[in-house]
Amino acid sequence: MKLPVRIAITGAAGQIAYSLIFRIASGELLGPEQPISLHLLEVSAALESLQGTIMELEDCAYPLLQDVIMTDDATIAFSDVEYAFLLGAKPRAIGMERSDLVRENGKIFIEQGRALNDFANRDVKVLIVGNPANTNAYIAMHSAPELEPTQFSAMTRLDQHRAFNQLAIKTGVEVTDVEKVIIWGNHSSTQYPDIHYATVNGVPAMDLVDEGWILNEFTPTIQQRGAEVIKVRGKSSAASAAHAAISHMRDWALGTDQWVSMVVISDGSYGITEGLMYSFPVTIQNGHYTIVKDLDIKPFSRERLVQNQQELEHEKDMIMDLLA
Amino acid sequence: MKLPVRIAITGAAGQIAYSLIFRIASGELLGPEQPISLHLLEVSAALESLQGTIMELEDCAYPLLQDVIMTDDATIAFSDVEYAFLLGAKPRAIGMERSDLVRENGKIFIEQGRALNDFANRDVKVLIVGNPANTNAYIAMHSAPELEPTQFSAMTRLDQHRAFNQLAIKTGVEVTDVEKVIIWGNHSSTQYPDIHYATVNGVPAMDLVDEGWILNEFTPTIQQRGAEVIKVRGKSSAASAAHAAISHMRDWALGTDQWVSMVVISDGSYGITEGLMYSFPVTIQNGHYTIVKDLDIKPFSRERLVQNQQELEHEKDMIMDLLA
Numbered sequence: 169m170k171l172p173v174r175i176a177i178t179g180a181a182g183q184i185a186y187s188l189i190f191r192i193a194s195g196e197l198l199g200p201e202q203p204i205s206l207h208l209l210e211v212s213a214a215l216e217s218l219q220g221t222i223m224e225l226e227d228c229a230y231p232l233l234q235d236v237i238m239t240d241d242a243t244i245a246f247s248d249v250e251y252a253f254l255l256g257a258k259p260r261a262i263g264m265e266r267s268d269l270v271r272e273n274g275k276i277f278i279e280q281g282r283a284l285n286d287f288a289n290r291d292v293k294v295l296i297v298g299n300p301a302n303t304n305a306y307i308a309m310h311s312a313p314e315l316e317p318t319q320f321s322a323m324t325r326l327d328q329h330r331a332f333n334q335l336a337i338k339t340g341v342e343v344t345d346v347e348k349v350i351i352w353g354n355h356s357s358t359q360y361p362d363i364h365y366a367t368v369n370g371v372p373a374m375d376l377v378d379e380g381w382i383l384n385e386f387t388p389t390i391q392q393r394g395a396e397v398i399k400v401r402g403k404s405s406a407a408s409a410a411h412a413a414i415s416h417m418r419d420w421a422l423g424t425d426q427w428v429s430m431v432v433i434s435d436g437s438y439g440i441t442e443g444l445m446y447s448f449p450v451t452i453q454n455g456h457y458t459i460v461k462d463l464d465i466k467p468f469s470r471e472r473l474v475q476n477q478q479e480l481e482h483e484k485d486m487i488m489d490l491l492a
Numbered sequence: 493m494k495l496p497v498r499i500a501i502t503g504a505a506g507q508i509a510y511s512l513i514f515r516i517a518s519g520e521l522l523g524p525e526q527p528i529s530l531h532l533l534e535v536s537a538a539l540e541s542l543q544g545t546i547m548e549l550e551d552c553a554y555p556l557l558q559d560v561i562m563t564d565d566a567t568i569a570f571s572d573v574e575y576a577f578l579l580g581a582k583p584r585a586i587g588m589e590r591s592d593l594v595r596e597n598g599k600i601f602i603e604q605g606r607a608l609n610d611f612a613n614r615d616v617k618v619l620i621v622g623n624p625a626n627t628n629a630y631i632a633m634h635s636a637p638e639l640e641p642t643q644f645s646a647m648t649r650l651d652q653h654r655a656f657n658q659l660a661i662k663t664g665v666e667v668t669d670v671e672k673v674i675i676w677g678n679h680s681s682t683q684y685p686d687i688h689y690a691t692v693n694g695v696p697a698m699d700l701v702d703e704g705w706i707l708n709e710f711t712p713t714i715q716q717r718g719a720e721v722i723k724v725r726g727k728s729s730a731a732s733a734a735h736a737a738i739s740h741m742r743d744w745a746l747g748t749d750q751w752v753s754m755v756v757i758s759d760g761s762y763g764i765t766e767g768l769m770y771s772f773p774v775t776i777q778n779g780h781y782t783i784v785k786d787l788d789i790k791p792f793s794r795e796r797l798v799q800n801q802q803e804l805e806h807e808k809d810m811i812m813d814l815l816a
Contacts, residue, residue, distance in 0.1 A: 190735060227717065343553040408514075
C-alpha cells in the first residue's frame, strides 16, 4: 500500500471543516487508493468540541484513514503535510472595523505561514479559505520565504461554481455545458464574475444573454450570494464551501483542462500589480497552475479588474507593517 | 449519458441529511457516471430552512445532479425513486413515554410506507435510519404490501463501523484488517455486537482478546457510543451516520463479499421470529442480500439474540393496532 499523504485542516471544529473532513477521509480528494493522515488544527478552546469529530471519524472505519492528529500547535499541524486547507479565521465581531479584522487575521496567518515554512513538506499546496482570503494568503505566503509563492492560493472556486450555475439556469442548460466563466480579483463582494469568454454548449454566452441581465442580475447575485445563503439558512455556506475547497485542491493536485479560478500570486498578467494575490483563470498540469494569458479585456472589464486590484492594495496596506 | 436515478431523502433539513446530501450529489453512492435526481422530503415547517440547503446544492455546480425536488408531500417525494433514505423521525420530547414515541413514529412510517407502495419504483431499496429504526422499518414494510419485504431495511451499519474500529484499536491493526464482526438485533442499546466469528488479519479475534474486555469494555462501548458522542459533541452523530447510510446503500446496490450487518426481515434464521425486522450478518450480490447461515451460536450469544428479539416483539406490540 502507498504511504499516507498528510493533510492539514485548520478551523477543524468549524462548520466548513465538518463538511470537508469526512469527504476527504472517504477518498474524494486523492482517490480510493491513496491512504491519508489528517492533521486537525484548532484553537485550544475548541479542542474539546473537535474531539467529537474525531470520535465520529473513528466511527466511520474509513479504510484510507491511517491516523488523525488533533492539536492547537501550528508547528505540529503542518509537519510534513502535502496539502493544507486553511479554513480557520477570526470572524468579524460586533463593532469591529474591517481594518481591525484584517489585522487580527494577519497575526494568525503570519504564524501559520511560518509554521508551513519551517515544517511542511517542501511541495505543500496551501489553500486559504478563511476571510479576508486573498490578504490572508498574501500574509501566509510572505511569512514562508523558503516555499515558492506559487504554493499558496486562496479560494474563489465557490464563486465560480455559483456563476456556472446561474448561467446554466439562465440559458436552460446543464452546468456541464458551461465553460470558461471567470472570477477575477478579490474574494469579496467586489469580485468580478466575468462571462465574456464563457461558452454554453460551445456558443458564446454573450450571444445568449443581454447586458442588462449581466449588470443587474448575474453580477450582484454572485457577489451577494454568500449573504443570501446566510439569510435563508441562518448560517453561512458550509457544505458548498467544502465542496469548492475539495474541487480546488483536487484540480490543483490532479490537473484540469478546464479554466478554473484561483487566487494566486500575480505575475503582472493583465496589468495586475506583480506580487498581489488575485483571482485569475488558470489551467493546471502536473500539479502546477498556469494563468490563462492574452485575453482581450474590454473597458467594462478593465474597470472591474482595477477596482479589485485597488481593494486588495488597500487591504495589503493595512497589514504591511505586520510583515516588516 | 445515462438516465438519472431518483433518490429520496426524508428529514432533509436535519443534520444527518446535511452530511449525506452533498456526498450523494458528488457521486459517492452510485459512482461518477450515474446522474441523479434528489427528492427531499421535510415537514412543512422545515421547508424554509431546507431552501438554504438547496441553494448550496446549486452553488456546488455538481455535474451529476440533474434536479432537486423539495416537498412536504411523501407521495411526491417517493415518486419513481429507486433509493429511499428515511432519516426523518419524531424525536423523543421531554416527558414522553417510549411507547408514545414508538406510536408517534408509527403514524409517520405508515404514511411513508403507503406512499412508497403506491409511487416508488418497483425495485426501490428503502433504508430506515430514523429511530426506533427496526420498528419504523417494520411499519413501513407492512404498509407497502405491493413491494417485497426484502426491499426494506434499517441501519446498524454505524454500530458495525464502531465495532470494527474498537476491535482494530484493541488489537493494534488497521480497520481493513478486521472482518466478520456482527451486529445482531435491535438498533438500540440492547444490540449485540458479536466478535465470535471475527478475524483480525485472518486470526480469530477470540484468540486475541479476553472475555473481560468483551463484556466490560467492547460491548458497552458499542452499545453506548451514540450517547457518548452526544456528550462530547453536544449533538448526535451526523457525519458518521451519513457515512454509514451511504455504505449500507452502496453495498446493497453494488454488492459486497464482506459480511455486513443490516436490519432485514427475519426468515426464521437463528430462531428469530419470522417477519421481525432484525439485524443479521448478510452478504450481497446483484442487489440482493443473503443472511449468513449456520453460524454456531453459543449460549452467551443466544441469550443476547433472544433479548433483542423480545425487545423488538415488545415494540411491535405497541404498534400492532396501528397496522390493523
